[in-house]
Amino acid sequence: MTSIASTLKNGLMLMVLWGLSDTVLAAALDMRAGVTDMSQRIQWLHHLSLWICVVMGVLVFGAMFYSMYAHRRSKNPVPADFHESLSVEIAWTLIPVLILIGMAIPATTTLIEIEDNSDADLTILITASQWKWHYQYLEADIGYYSNMSTPSEQIQNLEPKGEHYLLEVDNPLVLPTNKKVRFLTASNDVIHSWWVPDFAVKQDAIPGFINEAWARIPVPGIYRGQCTELCGKDHAYMPVVVEVRPEAEFDKWIEDQRIARELASGQAVADRAKTWTMAELMEIGERVFMEHCATCHESDGSGQGSTYPALAGGDIPTGPIAAHIERVMFGKSDTEMQSWAPQLSDLEIASVITYERNAWGNATADVIQPRTIYAAR
Amino acid sequence: MVARAEDVIPQRSALWAFITRWLLTTNHKDIGTLYLWLSFTLFFTAGAMAMAMRLELFEPGLQFIEPLFYNQMLTMHGLLMVFGVVMPGFVGLANWQIPLMIGAPDMALPRLNNFSFWILPFAFGLLISSLFMDGGAPNFGWTFYAPLSTTYGPPSTDFFILGVHMMGISSVLGAINIIVTIFNLRTPSMKLMDMPLFVWTWLITAFLLIMVMPVLAGAVTMMLTDRHFGTSFFSAAGGGDPLMFQHIFWFFGHPEVYILILPGFGIASQIIPTFARKKLFGYHSMVYATAAIAGLSFVVWGHHMFATGMPLATELFFMYATMLIAVPTGVKVFNWVATMWRGSMTFETPMLFAIGFVILFTIGGFSGLMLALVPADFQYHDTMFVVAHFHYVLYPGAIFGTMAAVYYWIPKWTGHMYDERLGKIHFWMAVIAVNLTFFPMHFTGLAGMPRRIVDYSLQFADFNMVSSIGAGILGLSQVLFLYIVVKTIRGGEKATTQVWEGADGLEWTVPSPAPRHTFETPPEFPPVMNRDADERTPVSTT
Numbered sequence: 025m026t027s028i029a030s031t032l033k034n035g036l037m038l039m040v041l042w043g044l045s046d047t048v049l050a051a052a053l054d055m056r057a058g059v060t061d062m063s064q065r066i067q068w069l070h071h072l073s074l075w076i077c078v079v080m081g082v083l084v085f086g087a088m089f090y091s092m093y094a095h096r097r098s099k100n101p102v103p104a105d106f107h108e109s110l111s112v113e114i115a116w117t118l119i120p121v122l123i124l125i126g127m128a129i130p131a132t133t134t135l136i137e138i139e140d141n142s143d144a145d146l147t148i149l150i151t152a153s154q155w156k157w158h159y160q161y162l163e164a165d166i167g168y169y170s171n172m173s174t175p176s177e178q179i180q181n182l183e184p185k186g187e188h189y190l191l192e193v194d195n196p197l198v199l200p201t202n203k204k205v206r207f208l209t210a211s212n213d214v215i216h217s218w219w220v221p222d223f224a225v226k227q228d229a230i231p232g233f234i235n236e237a238w239a240r241i242p243v244p245g246i247y248r249g250q251c252t253e254l255c256g257k258d259h260a261y262m263p264v265v266v267e268v269r270p271e272a273e274f275d276k277w278i279e280d281q282r283i284a285r286e287l288a289s290g291q292a293v294a295d296r297a298k299t300w301t302m303a304e305l306m307e308i309g310e311r312v313f314m315e316h317c318a319t320c321h322e323s324d325g326s327g328q329g330s331t332y333p334a335l336a337g338g339d340i341p342t343g344p345i346a347a348h349i350e351r352v353m354f355g356k357s358d359t360e361m362q363s364w365a366p367q368l369s370d371l372e373i374a375s376v377i378t379y380e381r382n383a384w385g386n387a388t389a390d391v392i393q394p395r396t397i398y399a400a401r
Numbered sequence: 402m403v404a405r406a407e408d409v410i411p412q413r414s415a416l417w418a419f420i421t422r423w424l425l426t427t428n429h430k431d432i433g434t435l436y437l438w439l440s441f442t443l444f445f446t447a448g449a450m451a452m453a454m455r456l457e458l459f460e461p462g463l464q465f466i467e468p469l470f471y472n473q474m475l476t477m478h479g480l481l482m483v484f485g486v487v488m489p490g491f492v493g494l495a496n497w498q499i500p501l502m503i504g505a506p507d508m509a510l511p512r513l514n515n516f517s518f519w520i521l522p523f524a525f526g527l528l529i530s531s532l533f534m535d536g537g538a539p540n541f542g543w544t545f546y547a548p549l550s551t552t553y554g555p556p557s558t559d560f561f562i563l564g565v566h567m568m569g570i571s572s573v574l575g576a577i578n579i580i581v582t583i584f585n586l587r588t589p590s591m592k593l594m595d596m597p598l599f600v601w602t603w604l605i606t607a608f609l610l611i612m613v614m615p616v617l618a619g620a621v622t623m624m625l626t627d628r629h630f631g632t633s634f635f636s637a638a639g640g641g642d643p644l645m646f647q648h649i650f651w652f653f654g655h656p657e658v659y660i661l662i663l664p665g666f667g668i669a670s671q672i673i674p675t676f677a678r679k680k681l682f683g684y685h686s687m688v689y690a691t692a693a694i695a696g697l698s699f700v701v702w703g704h705h706m707f708a709t710g711m712p713l714a715t716e717l718f719f720m721y722a723t724m725l726i727a728v729p730t731g732v733k734v735f736n737w738v739a740t741m742w743r744g745s746m747t748f749e750t751p752m753l754f755a756i757g758f759v760i761l762f763t764i765g766g767f768s769g770l771m772l773a774l775v776p777a778d779f780q781y782h783d784t785m786f787v788v789a790h791f792h793y794v795l796y797p798g799a800i801f802g803t804m805a806a807v808y809y810w811i812p813k814w815t816g817h818m819y820d821e822r823l824g825k826i827h828f829w830m831a832v833i834a835v836n837l838t839f840f841p842m843h844f845t846g847l848a849g850m851p852r853r854i855v856d857y858s859l860q861f862a863d864f865n866m867v868s869s870i871g872a873g874i875l876g877l878s879q880v881l882f883l884y885i886v887v888k889t890i891r892g893g894e895k896a897t898t899q900v901w902e903g904a905d906g907l908e909w910t911v912p913s914p915a916p917r918h919t920f921e922t923p924p925e926f927p928p929v930m931n932r933d934a935d936e937r938t939p940v941s942t943t
Contacts, residue, residue: 053847055847066779080767085760108685120731124724131777135717226780250849257472328467331555358552
């Protein structure tokens with residue numbers, strides 16, 4: 025109830041501020057100006073077309089309302105009987121054409137620049153899948169997944185929602201300032217769309233196609249957007265977060281990523297060498313399951329109908345180990361069950377399979393070691 | 402005189418008589434009534450789905466429905482509103498009014514007319530039954546983009562495909578019937594350029610239907626073979642092209658949106674002159690503008706696909722072609738204003754809805770023009786701004802248009818005047834609620850809220866709450882409409898033959914309620930209107 029009241033209050037405030045403060049108005053009601061030259065030119069184009077429409081609207085509706093007032097029966101009992109005028113009709117056909125040409129010219133010049141994807145300093149391949157982004161730095165040979173990091177407790181209203189509710193990820197895309205960055209978009213399953221409003225970049229990611237777009241971002245900062253093409257159940261939970269750093273910091277970040285990759289491969293070797301206990305694997309497995317699997321199969325493994333089969337007592341988690349490993353690592357084609365081999369480490373896959381085979385009453389007592397997963401890759 | 406179904410079927414019981422009357426009827430007025438009630442029923446069904454969505458969007462977070470169910474709701478809401486509410490609503494109006502307006506005794510193909518209608522309850526029965534199936538109803542949006550709808554579609558997708566086929570057959574048969582009726586059963590003294598605008602817009606709409614419904618049928622058939630017969634039309638993995646789906650869909654889809662609005666233009670063009678007591682301004686340019694809009698509608702489909710990675714030249718072509726539609730649409734709006742200008746206006750409920758139609762549809766037209774600008778479209782595309790845009794053209798456009806028509810012609814159908822006071826309350830409730838619901842969506846869209854999301858970040862919370870409150874009021878206002886319609890059917894002030902003092906046209910020369918059979922001999926056109934007379938005007942009816 026308080027939130028309704030506060031909404032009404034806010035609405036009232038907005039009306040009061042209407043015309044008083046451009047900044048408040050702009051923040052709440054306008055298209056975002058963004059930070060790139062292009063996003064600001066697009067906002068200008070938006071303003072141009074909006075104001076043309078407003079002026080046309082005022083003229084047309086003004087004439088209508090005047091007529092409704094002045095030509096109502098009580099004031100004007102005898103109607104006129106004109107019903108055509110060639111000159112007037114030609115005028116109101118041609119004048120709009122001229123106005124449209126006036127709008128089309130700036131739109132065309134802006135569009136020509138938007139579509140010029142040449143001479144990029146840096147290229148990022150963005151590969152979408154349900155419901156995450158993968159970013160690949162083509163020049164640097166670095167790639168990683170970016171998943172939404174908003175905890176499900178916030179979505180289920182069990183915890184207060186954070187400032188960046190639904191617009192936060194584990195690994196943001198990191199970009200340098202003042203470089204022409206080319207984005208290539210592709211998809212592994214259905215059509216998604218990568219959108220960062222502050223760059224005015226929105227490009228569909230379509231299976232079988234590689235699309236391109238570009239941005240040159242002058243201001244460091246964190247920029248947030250979302251998937252904008254309906255892509256299935258968790259379409260609302262597929263945020264885009266871009267962290268823009270000054271060039272020197274960006275170069276250092278790239279170097280850090282290289283080192284981290286080396287370390288991770290060393291860690292993977294160590295993981296394989298070790299023989300893990302059931303308790304260790306179950307603990308890691310539960311975390312991995314909640315992070316990646318529970319959105320479809322549910323946290324208690326009960327699934328959602330035949331689309332997302334139940335794992336508690338399910339055929340695969342209680343059946344042969346090899347089939348289970350195969351399904352988790354390589355997915356099931358033409359369904360939303362995707363390949364996890366490229367997304368998770370050997371240890372993570374081993375532990376999540378161990379978890380699925382021993383949780384919710386699945387009592388196989390099987391323990392899967394990371395080295396088994398490594399061998400299956 | 403030929404024997405009619407209702408004359409030859411033996412009358413066994415009251416129930417049997419009732420069933421056979423409606424099941425076997427070939428009377429255009431009965432079939433019109435059936436279409437309108439089907440439309441009305443589905444209006445509340447699809448409206449309830451919108452309520453479920455707005456309830457979930459009232460606040461951030463998941464409170465009432467799960468994401469997958471939300472996607473089913475938005476898909477079914479769109480499909481039912483487009484194919485089950487607006488189209489059958491307009492066909493119902495066409496069935497009732499076109500024969501009355503052109504002086505024809507019935508539709509030209511009465512049995513086909515019966516068949517066209519009775520396909521529909523089964524088509525929608527199939528579609529709605531998918532809600533109760535394992536895996537749920539279709540959940541990929543009413544645009545059913547591949548591969549979300551093909552490879553990844555739920556099992557019920559096949560029911561959806563069959564349902565769409567049946568609706569398509571119904572629409573094409575209905576359209577053929579309308580064209581044949583207009584060309585062959587028009588009273589001889591009425592030339593094409595004498596036809597009322599409602600008849601003209603429907604004639605053009607019927608041609609659009611015949612041209613594009615088979616394209617939709619092709620699209621769903623390709624889906625079906627992709628899903629079950631090993632083809633790969635839309636599957637990149639098999640060498641197919643998911644983008645081709647969008648091209649085919651929107652080649653149907655864009656003319657479709659004009660199918661959903663042109664009869665509304667016709668309705669406004671009937672009602673505004675009646676209540677302005679002045680002839681429609683620019684009759685000829687109205688007809689040409691309608692035809693121009695219909696023609697252009699075939700070459701603008703790409704504006705739905707600017708974000709799919711189109712080449713520059715294609716984007717420019719679709720942008721210019723789309724902007725061009727503003728010209729004939731502008732002509733229509735200017736003509737309506739000029740019709741009102743120096744008229745002698747009164748504001749009964751049909752006129753209020755017609756004026757609401759013109760103003761709010763024009764606002765939707767303005768945002769459509771903005772969406773045509775490709776660079777700006779990169780920001781608007783697939784956001785709530787688009788949802789605001791098409792609800793402005795569809796709700797105050799198609800739906801207000803239909804409501805205006807119902808208020809305008811219901812005295813002729815039932816013989817009773819509706820309750821004017823309640824009608825006005827309905828209008829003001831609806832017009833305020835429509836704006837409360839859909840105007841804030843412009844702002845959330847511009848601020849960056851994508852469409853078709855079940856949950857949103859906190860910055861969009863206030864406007865979403867306003868939209869949800871508006872939607873609740875809007876839903877209630879339509880319950881009032883149902884009450885008004887039922888009340889009018891059951892009784893009310895007796896309607897005269899003329900009904901509206903300023904009305905012109907053949908339909909106002911038959912008694913109210915219109916007898917079961919009218920114009921068995923072709924009437925003279927133009928008719929002699931008997932504006933001051935009581936309802937016992939001598940006209941050629943049985």
